[in-house]
Amino acid sequence: MIDVGAESAAPGAGTAEKALSFISRGWREVRDSAGADLRLMRARASSFKSLADREFENLLSSSAAVLSTPPRPSPPEVEFVKRIQPKLSEIRRAYSSPEFSRRVLEKWSPKATIRIDLSAIRNAIVSEVDEVGAVLDVGKVKGQSWRMVRWKGVEEEEQGREWEPIRILKTGLKELERKSQSTSNELVEKLKSSLGSFVKEPQESKEVPPLDLPELLAYFVKQSGPFFNQLGIRQDICDKIVEALCSRRKDQFMYHSLPAKDTSLPGNENSDELDLRIASVLESTGHHYEGGFWTDLVKHETTDQKRHVAIVTTASLPWMTGTAVNPLFRAAYLAKSAKQDVTLVVPWLCKSDQELVYPNNLSFCSPEEQEAYIRNWLEERIGFKADFKISFYPGKFSKERRSIVPAGDTTQFIPSKEADIAILEEPEHLNWYHHGKRWTDKFNYVVGVVHTNYLEYIKREKNGAIQAFFVKHINNWVTRAYCHKVLRLSGATQELPKSVICNVHGVNPKFLKVGEKIAAEREQGHQAFSKGAYFLGKMVWAKGYRELIDLLAKHKNDLEGFNLDVYGNGEDSREVQSAARKLDLNLNFFKGRDHADDSLHGYKVFINPSVSDVLCTATAEALAMGKFVICADHPSNDFFRAFPNCLTYKTSEDFVAKVKEAMANEPQPLTPEQRYNLSWEAATQRFMEYSELDKVLNKQESTSVNADNLKISKSISMPTLSSAVDGGLAFAHYCLTGNEILRLSTGAIPGTRNYSKQHCMDLHLLPPQVQNPVYGW
Template sequence: MVVNDASSSNAFSFISKGWREVRDSADADLQLIKDRANSFKNLATSFDREIENFFNSASSFSVPAIGSGSSPPAEIEFVKKLQPKISEIRRVYSSPDFSKTVLEKWKPRTRIRIDLSAIKNAIVSEVEDGDRVIDGDGVRKWNRVRFREFWGESRGENEIEDVHVNRDWEPIQALKTRLREFEKRSSSAEMFEGFKNGDFVEKVKSSLRSICKDPEDSKEVAPLDVPELLASLVRQSGSFLDQIGIRTDVCDKIVENLCNKRKNQLLWGTSTGETSVIENVNVNDELDARIASVLESTGHCYDGGFWTGQGKHIPSDGKRHVAIVTTASLPWMTGTAVNPLFRAAYLAQSAKQSVTLLVPWLSMSDQELVYPNHLTFSSPEEQETYIRKWLEERVGFKPDFKISFYPGKFSKERRSIIPAGDTSQFVPSKDADIAILEEPEHLNWYHHGRRWTDKFNHVVGVVHTNYLEYIKREKNGALQAFLVKHINNWVIRAYCHKVLRLSAATQDLPKSVICNVHGVNPKFLKIGEKVDEDRKLGNIAFSKGAYFLGKMVWAKGYRELIDLLAKHKHDLHGFNLDVFGNGEDAHEVQSAAKKLELNVNFLRGRDHADDSLHGYKVFINPSVSDVLCTATAEALAMGKFVVCADHPSNDFFRSFPNCLTYKSSEDFVAKVKEALENEPRPLTPEERYNLSWEAATQRFLEYSDLNKVLNSDKELESNNTDGKAIRKSISTPSLTEVVDGGLAFAHYCLTGNELLRLCTGAIPGTRDYDGQHCKDLHLQPPQVENPIYTW
């Protein structure tokens, strides 16, 4: 339970204030009683003294004799008759025990319905502390007011009271009436109106229950101790520690051990049931709540740290805006060109959001190097028409989303497209709501512009490529991989809120979860359905053997394939493999296979859905550099066998019965023979759905937290209704956010230096787009967009 210190403090303040008011009122009434009692005493003393003076004057008064039989004056006779009565009054009412005797026999005529014992005790305590009298011997004694003596002992309704006692003297009767009024006022609902309010009472009860059972801790929130401070420091420094090589799991264990020390101290003297409840609480949540309660008790309110974004766009048209930014575009048939295109199409089917797809625009010279079959475009509009036509032929509907272009340049060394200029500026501020960065590390290696998390409300990164595996194959690969690993961590922390890794084959990035959020082209699922129909009709579905399809570069699995075939040439006697692909390493791959005399037929690359590939029964994919091979998913969708390595990139496909994984080269031979000798099993409806883009889109919405964002009317509103997350976000400063902001600022400064960019492998002139991009995309020159003011 989370401690609501603000409510408990307000409750105790209200109780203390009401208590003081009651005590002050009681003090005033007791003082009035004392004043009236003193006035009665003074009146009796004064009256007694006047009587004595009268008797003395009467005894010394001499009247001239009129005659021997003359009588005393009538006034003296009247006084002599009155003297016995006055003596009786003086004897009774001037007695020291008069007040005690009379008050003991008083009977209250109303019953107190509210238990005011605490208030009475407080009043008695105040009287005991403040009232002292000096007796006749000069000794100080306590003059205590006791309610039992004051009101008299309670009697039953049938008890008979002394008639003479009930005959009160009129001033005493008035005093008793005054005291009854005070009693009624002190027990009235007006004084405790706040306590009778149900909401207030519930808040007070909740606050009191949430206070620690230790009496000392219940008074105020205990400050953070040393283990808690160290745990918080270690946890908040996780990003920095990870950058210097200390793994996240090590930091988590340190935090858990430190928190357990504090927990063990709190559990001393508790019961077994209470211990189990505390142990079930998440350590991080418990520490967050503890820090938040201490900060709130001090009145601190955290409004944000350094380098935090301000003025983010909040949609006013009732729809959220999603911008998908990717690093490649059709007709380049690569995963980062195809998969983001399908993601945009299926996300746009929902009326909750509008979608914009940002793809790179290449100049004519770069298009000739990248796009196959010498296909080029003279304008972005022409390329957009080609993209939409290709997509509509495969999804079977007309997607409603916008396609925009940003400047890009092709790097021959890296064999990839690098953004030129600030990519984020090509999303208008009014549409800057949600960003999906396909290959976020690639997009931000040389990003010199506004921070994505400052401009957008929610930024999701989707990791497609295992760059570390590719880099390790190059010269000085181990050193380069070490540097790239930490640079990837750097840019991910600086520019993303959430990261999705398609498989565990990628590096362990911060803020990331593993989930396959890619589906297959609906056309492949239709091909698989047609194969099942042919089987039911008795037709031969597969008339060919095994094949491999992929871009012809060594990193795509060609090295592993040639090694396996060369090692088991005799075990696979008579086995022929057709290979489809084009690429920079095509000549070397073919030369190596020819030199080893392998039974491999090399054919030009083609679309996996081409009719010429439908008759193959077995797809072989020995690659261990893929993150999630799209061709493997497409082969399974078409009802084929897939023989692949036992590798994290293939974890998603293990549940399919037609997926045969091997752990060794000997196992590879066994799986290939098993596939060639048997027929694939038809896919079940559930397996077919899991391969579809509908299922992939649902997984993407769930794991990227977009379900919460898109279904919320407020910016990034959490579904957590217990108030804990809101309270932590307001009260608890996050060192991680400060570190991430500092990393973004440092990255911005470093990427602004052209010399540092060139030293790290950037394409010259990519900090800003060039004149050709301005002409093709109708852009203002960079010096106009970002002027530099000098003297």
């Protein structure tokens, strides 16, 4: 820095005077520019104040005009403006006073001391006096303050630039003025529209009206249908009550729930309309059902494109029973579509139980060995490689009930990541003594398939009527608590909650090939059937042997010369054969064999007098091979009536007539449609349709559209009385089956609440105490 003082070197006196003159001129220009800017600021501030005053006056005048309407009460917005009007007037007076303007000018006027950067001037002066070696120090003299200004360039550029604080302030004022105009206009428009909405006649509300009493009563009756059914009130009566209650409000809630342009609902039933009405009200309130006291909401969510289906059954090969064979075919044909992953879950028996159940002294040392046997048996019959998994759960054989009972919680042997859809073959059997996780809590969808008419078997036992009464209600209890849908193979089974009747079983493809072969031989003129009549079935009295012996004994003379070959093994084989010998009946007994055995192809007539079956698999197999079938006029045979080779009888005399008719004629060949109806492809299609599994797999939920074009679910987002009752039943069943004394008193096998030590060794399981520890002891 260079000091400029009163004392200066003589040779540079002229140059210093020029420099000081230049500085004085520059400062005067800066001061004039600042003064002009301040005058401009004052003018714009006055303009802004005048604009604000006009806007507030317009606002108050428009509000006063609206408030002048006598019948309407003052809106909240106008009351707010009236309350702040005195404050606005006070602010306007304060800002328009000369004292406020003076304070603003004092705030922004140049201060007495401003630091000015004179480095550029110093360089110019040094360059001029450099010839004479004079050096001037331009700086600060004691007792005297100098203003420091930043030199930005040449004089022309200095004149063209504004002072930086002034430029920022001017820009801010312009932006503030623009925003204030737009904001004030928006405020006025919003206030006017609000006031207009209060003044106008109220428009029709778009909100969904609340439920009224008839609708609540109708929904209560609809959800209480299963309970009323238990009291003996038929479902059609409940439907009529719901229809009567809905008819009073139907027009109103349809008008409110749907747009004005569309007053029709996607369904003709009042039940669907009521569901949509309830769903729309719940959606309008933002309600979402989070589950009840009994409900576990931890459900499986698929992370890939495929769904998972677990088929759980009560028997396994080599035990040739319907609950072992039919679920195996179902798993194979469900997996054939490759749309879902399938797991077949079958019971594993210890070596001691295998000796009691499996024929021909077959036994397996490991689950892997039995799985290989099952797969080989299946692939020999279906002709393709079935891609599904086989899993095992611990089971024990009951000699008294002649069936396998699960040991422990069956649900724990299905991994949670695969717990998506469950198919329970014989759901009542699987859950009689089930003490574990609720199926409908672990799985997203549970379908039960009823195979056996247990009531018919129990009625044949001692005190059968009393036992059948309790078993009937227990079956209702467990199927309702643990299933979403129940399929009954025929009307021979008891009525169950959530059930429909449909034959979802097919026949082994090998039998259809045998039928095609026999039809081809007959077309060529060869004799297809060289033998007469036969009967095949497990040799126990309940499988039709009692009815067969009674019919033949009663009409022994009418059927003179008629011989019947009987194939079967079972617990009652000695008694059956002894009874036939005492009555001197023309029955020839043979050991049991596979129905597809070549030795059985030559028979022309299959006789099945059983009325305890739900749907006899042997009957379907005989029809598939092109034979005559003589069976009782019974609900278990309703599916077979459509086939011309099925001859049904109602009386014993009618039985004799059907036998003579069949022995005197030749059966008709099956048409392609009839063969398809007997196949597993058709059975799988019927299963997908009647169980609604096709909708579940395709994620097709029943929805409708409300006024805002939003989908409304009819059932998912709302709690139901039925689901709450189902949960309570499941909880009560869990508590009762946890008591060992109650289990034993109702016929459970001792020690089946948990699996045994031998099961742990065979299936490589942790002990039950480790798998399900009980804390707090």
